[in-house]
Amino acid sequence: QVRLVESGGKLVKPGGSLRLSCAASGFTFSDYYMSWIRQAPGKGLEWVSYISSTGSSAKYADSVRGRFTISRDSAKNSLYLEMNSLRADDTAIYYCARHRIAIAGADPLGWFDPWGQGTLVTVS
């Protein structure tokens, strides 16, 4: 079945760096856009970044642009999020999700399905 498994979350000091990974299985990974979405304690979900199916384009939320970098390795069926200059307000559960496109275009829009179970990043 379709499965996404995140890893790499841990406690890191402000200003530090971290790399999250997401292992995909059960579908043709290279066919799909992928996203990272996070949820801070007691807050709603926040989309963080997406990467195109080929890896040729990416988009970031204003809150992380210039600090985070999304990438993918289709040979390993894996998605990554490189996080630099981490701040306390980056503390959250980070989910990877398959991006289902409803509105095509330069920056396609759509819903997310499925999601992984998340990995916790604590910046303190």
Add this chain to the structure above:
Amino acid sequence: EIVMTQSPATLSVSPGERATLSCRASQSVSDNLAWYQQKPGQAPRLLIYGASTRATGIPARFSGSGSGTEFTLTISSLQSEDFAVYSCQHYNNWPQTFGQGTKVEIK
């Protein structure tokens, strides 16, 4: 940025009863709206997309309605496994945003 507002924040419902959750967009998102279910320690689960289309494998007791700025998720007869947090998300333009969630708890 479109702000998604969900109400109520918490809904107390007895098993077998109907639950009605609301999601309001600060401007029209047409029918570009999805609903998700979240349980602690589990992956969020897509329930509804296109405002009213059930995702694969979602029971018929879940239904979505609305368009423009007002949306509703209805659970016709709550089962024990339905007690969870429900979030809406628009995908009408960037940034795609989520509501704060409605927690459905056992009354």
